[in-house]
Amino acid sequence: MRTPAHRRACLATAALLAAGGLAGILEPAAHAAAPDPAAHAAIANPAAHTAAGTAPVAVTVNTRAALATVADTALGVNDAVWDSQLGTTGVSDLLKSAGVQMIRYPGGSYADIYHWQDNTAPGGYVAPDTDFDTFMGSVRRVGAQPIIIANYGTGSPAEAAGWVRYANVTKGYGAKYWEIGNELYGNGHYGSAWEADNHADKSPTGYANQVVAYANAMKAVDPTIKVGAVLTTPAGWPDGVVAAGDSSTWNQTVLSIAGPSIDFVILHWYPGGSNAADALTKPNQLNDALYLVRDQIARYAGPNARNIGISLTETNTGYGEDTQPGALFAADTYADLWENGVFTVDWWDVHNGIGNVSTVEGQTDYGDFGLLSSATCAADGTTCEPPMNTPFAPYYALSMLGTFAHPGDQLIRAGTDQPLVSAHAARRRNGDLAVLLVNKDPANSYPVAIDYAGYTPSGAAPTVYSFTNGATAIASAQTGTATAQTLPPYSLTLLVLHPSAVRAGAPGAPGIPVAGAVSDRTATITWPAATAGGHPIAKYEVYRQNGTTSEELGETSGTSLTVYNLNPGTRYTVNVLTRDTSGAVSWASPPLTFATGTPATSTCAVHYVDTGDWGSGYVASVDITNTGTIPINGWTLTFSWPTSLQSMNGGWNGTWTQTGTTVTVTSAGGTPNLAAGGGTTNVGFVAGYTGPNVPPGVFTLNGTVCTSS
CATH class of the missing domain: 2.60.40.10 (Immunoglobulins)
Known part of the structure; x- marks a missing residue:
């Protein structure tokens, strides 16, 4: 989520844009993938040190280890009604050139004050020529699909149903995806309030019941649409928090009530970072975060759970938004989310406006969350952004992603033995293979040795695309081999390979297991x-x-x-x-x-409960029971955290220690022995987490795996 302070900054930006910061249109920049001679030189002769004393980074691409299939809505962005460039041909051409497939409207928190009929947002600024028809004209020029946020905060089911009728019956736009509100957990129910919500009941129960009403009204007009409900993202506030008067968390409540009525859930992810290196580690959390979301859907959404998709309709980095860290973050984030089956990832946003200006690895970063320059200036007038619609670095990352993975491609497992180099791969129906490599080291080039499992590339030099720190275009060349490349520092490198042979008549793949x-x-x-x-x-x-x-x-x-x-x-x-x-x-x-679970029967049982969560830590209560026939005099209970971002910060009724991810508690003086046939003791601890809080999967008592609940 964006913090309330960032929300205020966005409103201030809207005012700045209203004052003329987005006046005028420049010619669109050249096609993002156009070869650039200077950048081409960077591929062949990276002007940086090669990491000293190291063997080539080992990259493994395994076609037998399939991940998700790329959706036709995968590559998305956000558009906002306060952006005067929203409907311009110049912007549409840039988004089309990048391969954008989905565009979200009318823009974040503005959605909950926006009324589509008269293109107004009481309390906020709406730029001229940003109405729904203008937006849809842009969507069609781009060749994308819309994802539309129905006004929950100050709107009604009837207003949303009217929008569906206008869009799909009157105009025939075929708008398929509809969100019910924006970040409604920010309506003040949990303390912080940035999202407009006029409902008397601001609890997750109130929201969920209204989602059902919205879905019923909207689908009565067009039964083919897909309706989405807002969830919190694991490790993002207020995930895990149970507010006063509620019986469960936001996600559990919303899924339990609205699950049968929705088609997808909506996540936002702004992980932040204290510096570039920290920000670039954040995508490593996404596998666990998506696992938790799918587990919540399976547990709480009822019989419809298997049909509920996952979207992530806002994301951005917290450091170097306009420079290379933003581009590297975007590449890893989109690819990781696609690999986990997220059907659309939508960057915040197309234009946003200047923020805090800094220098990041030799490049000016304007603190602008937009993909394209708004040509705005800092409040003191000393620093101004480049000309209108000049692409920032993340724009080129999205362009690389559009070349990397096409709708219908099968993403496959890829990885490296170097933490500063990540790898992603996509397999195409024609036999081609695309490999995306991200070098997050700002100072060093890395030679890589690529091994392919289940795939034999041709001997021809691959087509290699590269985007380097400070570049203003994506370079393209045929260079190196399928198994050996050198990655410039702070770079995105994409290899497109052809197979050595295409074997006709191969069997089809099995269906979903x-x-x-x-x-x-x-x-x-x-x-x-x-x-x-x-x-x-x-x-x-x-x-x-x-x-x-x-x-x-x-x-x-x-x-x-x-x-x-x-x-x-x-x-x-x-x-x-x-x-x-x-x-x-x-x-x-x-x-x-x-x-897998724990044994159906054992000589011990553990009951583990999260008794209170505040979004970055929680209190746990653990009952340990001797279900065997022999008394236990002195005991040691052990479990392991599923991630390195979880920690035990102190406990009671035993002696607690943590080594790595392994936590141990032993009986201490005064702790009762465990009598045979049901002797029980209670221990507890305070835990902290800075990423997805995946619960421990197994507990052992004196080396025996216990039954857990």
Whole structure:
């Protein structure tokens, strides 16, 4: 979320733009992917030190470890009604050139004061020529789809239904995606108030009930639309907080009530960062955050849970918004979210206005959350942004992303052995493979050695796109090899590879697998049968993703396999592949992620409860019970945090220690022994977290895995 202070800054920016900061239109910049000779030189001869004394970074790309498929709405941005450039041809051309597929309207918190019929936002500024029809004209020129925020704060279900009728019945725009309000958890119910909300009941229950009313009214007009409800993002305030008078968190309440009526959920993510290096570590949290969101949907949304998608309709970095850290953050964030099946990621925003000016790695950063310059000046008049619509660095990152992954591409697991270098990969139906490499080291180039599992690239030099620190264009060249490249410092590098051969008649991939009968040690994986290619199907192979390595769990001629020897309380991601009688192998199935439980019976039991959460820490109560037939005189309970961003900050009724991610509590003087057949003691602790708060999966008592609840 953006802080209330940032909200105030956005309103101030709107006033600045209203004063003429967005007057006039310049010719759009050249196509983002146009080769630039100077940038081309940076590919071949990076003008920076190579990290000394190190072997090439090992990059692994594993086509057997499939992730999500890229949606046709994946690459998105935000547009706002206070932006006078919203409907201009120059901006539309730039967004089209970048490959933008979804545009959000009418703009963040403004959505909850905006009335579409007369294009007004009482209490806020609305620029001329930003009405809905003008916006849709821009969307069509870009070739994108709209995602529209219905006014919840000062609107009504009837107003939203009227908008759907106008958009899809009267005008035939076919607007499919509709959000119900913006960040309604910021309506004051949890203390901070930046979002307009005129409802007497500002609780999550009040919002959820109104979401049902909105969805019913809007779908009565057009049953084909998709309606989304606002959730909090794990580790983003007020996630985990239960407000006075509520029985559960915002997410649990909204999903429990509105789950049967919605088609997707809405997240926002502004992770911040104390400096560039810190900000660039934040995308590492997204896998766990999305796992928690999917778990919440599965737990609370009811029978409709499998049909609910996830969108992330606002994001931006907290450091170097206009310079290379912003570009590197955007590349990792979009790719990580796509890999986790998020159907749209929408950058905040197209234009925003100047903020705090600084110098980041030799480049002027204007503190502007926009993709394009607003040509505004600092309050003291000493610093002004470049000419109107000049692209900032994140714009080029989005352009690279649009080249990297196309709708229908299958994202596959890629990784490196260097924390400052990240990797992403996409497999295309024509056999091509795209590999995106992000060097987050501002000072050093890195040679990389790329290994491909399940894919053989051709011997021709790949097409290589590169965007480097301070560049004003994306460079393009055929250089290096498929297995060896050098990454300039602070750079995005994209390789597009052709296969050595395209084998006709390969079998089809299996359908989406599901897990059943999951216990602490076993699970039964089932999947829809694949379609045979040129030869009959011989068998299916089930693989676990272990980092970038695929470990075979078993194979079968049927469409179900029970896997054994799993670890209790552990998350598994698996794919299924088809192999035919000629040995040809299919693409991998979509991924399945499931978690094993704890034993159905054991000689110990643990009941773990989060008794109070404040968004960055919580208090836990743990009941330890001896369910065996032998008394326990002296005990040690152990568990491990699922992430390195969680910590035990002090406990009671035992002696607590933490080593790495492992937490141990031992019985202390005065702690009662555990009698056989039900002897119980209670311990507790205070925990902190600076990322997604994934609960511990398994507890052991004196080395025995306990039943947990």
